[in-house]
Amino acid sequence: MSSVLDEYCGSTFWNDSYVNRSDPDLPVCLEQTVLVWIPLGFLWICAPWQLTPLFRPRQRGSRFSKLYLIKQVLACLLLLTSMIGLIITLFEDFGNSRDPTPNKLNPLVLYVNPSIYAATWMMMLLIHESRRRANDRNSPYLFIFWLLSILCGVFMLQTLIRQAVKEQGPPDLPRFSLFCISYVLEWTSFIVSCISDVSSEDKAAAEKNPQLSASFLSQITFHWFNRMMIKGYRKPLETKHLWELNEIDKTQTIHANFERYMIQGLREARRKMEEKQKKKILKDTEQMNGFSRSASQDILVMEEKSRKEKKEKPKKEESAPKVAEGWLVWSMMKTYRHILIKGVIFKLLHDILVFVSPQLLK
Numbered sequence: 413m414s415s416v417l418d419e420y421c422g423s424t425f426w427n428d429s430y431v432n433r434s435d436p437d438l439p440v441c442l443e444q445t446v447l448v449w450i451p452l453g454f455l456w457i458c459a460p461w462q463l464t465p466l467f468r469p470r471q472r473g474s475r476f477s478k479l480y481l482i483k484q485v486l487a488c489l490l491l492l493t494s495m496i497g498l499i500i501t502l503f504e505d506f507g508n509s510r511d512p513t514p515n516k517l518n519p520l521v522l523y524v525n526p527s528i529y530a531a532t533w534m535m536m537l538l539i540h541e542s543r544r545r546a547n548d549r550n551s552p553y554l555f556i557f558w559l560l561s562i563l564c565g566v567f568m569l570q571t572l573i574r575q576a577v578k579e580q581g582p583p584d585l586p587r588f589s590l591f592c593i594s595y596v597l598e599w600t601s602f603i604v605s606c607i608s609d610v611s612s613e614d615k616a617a618a619e620k621n622p623q624l625s626a627s628f629l630s631q632i633t634f635h636w637f638n639r640m641m642i643k644g645y646r647k648p649l650e651t652k653h654l655w656e657l658n659e660i661d662k663t664q665t666i667h668a669n670f671e672r673y674m675i676q677g678l679r680e681a682r683r684k685m686e687e688k689q690k691k692k693i694l695k696d697t698e699q700m701n702g703f704s705r706s707a708s709q710d711i712l713v714m715e716e717k718s719r720k721e722k723k724e725k726p727k728k729e730e731s732a733p734k735v736a737e738g739w740l741v742w743s744m745m746k747t748y749r750h751i752l753i754k755g756v757i758f759k760l761l762h763d764i765l766v767f768v769s770p771q772l773l774k
Contacts, residue, residue, distance in 0.1 A: 417441060422519030435574075443568045444521050451560035452532055458553040462539045465546035476544070479609040483540050486601045491533035493594045498526035500586050550608055552628040558602035565595050620656045666747065673746040677739030 417425040421441035430439050438447075501522045543551055572588055582588035608627035610618065618625035626636035643653060659665055745752065 417445060420519065420524075421445065421521045437571060437574065438567050440571060441521075443564075443571060444525060447564040447567055448525055448528070450564055451557055452528060454560060455532060455535075455553070455557045458557075459535060459539065462551065462553060463535075463542050465542045466538065468545075475611065477609055477611070479604065479607060480540060480544055482604055483601065484537060486597055486604065487533050487536045487540065490536075490594055490597050490601075491530055493590050493597070494526045494529040494533060497587065497590050498523065498530065500590075501526070547611070550627050551605075555602075555605045555628045558598060558605050561598050562595070562602055565598060569595055621658060622655065623658060670743060670747045673743040674739065677743045681739040 418441065421444055423441045424439055425441040425445070426439055430437055501518050505517045539551070539554065568591065572582065572591060576582040576588065606627055606629045608625055608630065610625040614625055622636045622639065623631070630636045640649075640653070640655070643649065
């Protein structure tokens with residue numbers, strides 16, 4: 413695997429000497445592959461959920477906000493930098509200034525990475541449009557993607573700066589310039605993703621509940637709740653100071669969802685119960701039909717005994733209705749599935765960090 417990546421990058425993929433020296437650094441091949449695939453892979457995995465609104469009917473009231481236009485312009489500029497990087501590689505290999513040395517072409521990574529980035533930025537344009545149509549422009553997936561991009565880009569940036577300082581100038585000025593420009597654009601996109609893109613209707617509703625206009629960063633840091641905490645610090649809070657609940661947190665919404673899932677669960681449980689009863693009746697009928705007239709006296713005595721025991725049972729037990737079971741738990745799980753999934757994810761991350769922290773301290 414390592415030899416394939418060495419040929420793919422035109423340099424060493426991994427060598428322990430890079431991290432064991434006095435100024436540890438990551439190999440360029442590792443930075444051009446793994447650190448590129450991590451953020452792009454995350455975005456491409458999440459893309460189907462982000463692009464689904466494109467295939468739904470448009471909602472009324474979707475508008476072109478200034479923040480949306482800024483995001484689209486930044487994505488177009490990133491697409492332009494990727495295309496320029498691909499053109500530079502093609503010109504170096506097949507243009508007039510190509511290296512006359514035979515079989516001295518640029519490594520494959522210089523073709524693949526700009527192509528992948530170009531496809532990603534075109535998909536980013538579609539994701540922004542999809543979020544606009546869905547009236548949901550504060551995507552947590554995009555925030556995480558931009559965060560991963562700038563974190564992984566730090567390693568490549570410091571490697572390029574080290575090479576430039578060591579050689580009294582960047583060894584590959586065009587690509588060095590393109591990377592710096594694209595990295596600045598990624599940082600700008602990350603900052604823009606931290607800002608909530610709220611419509612005028614949502615701004616009016618945000619006066620009653622600031623969480624409606626909070627960005628993803630504001631929600632995970634509870635920054636939107638600061639105003640209430642400051643007010644409570646200055647004076648005792650009263651009922652009139654409290655904000656309205658979100659629509660999904662109101663009792664009538666939860667009750668409506670639970671009732672819908674309850675009806676579905678009851679129907680399914682009753683259907684299974686009826687099928688089970690039919691199978692039991694059919695089985696009993698087959699067993700009765702299977703007995704021949706020449707059945708032994710012991711079997712007849714046992715049947716007579718079981719009949720007498722059934723007659724002696726209380727009438728209440730006989731008349732007790734058979735109720736479908738197993739629907740309540742599933743109905744509650746479907747009603748609170750989003751909260752349960754978030755809880756599982758956070759618990760999983762917590763457990764991972766508990767095991768990872770001692771290893772990092774070593």
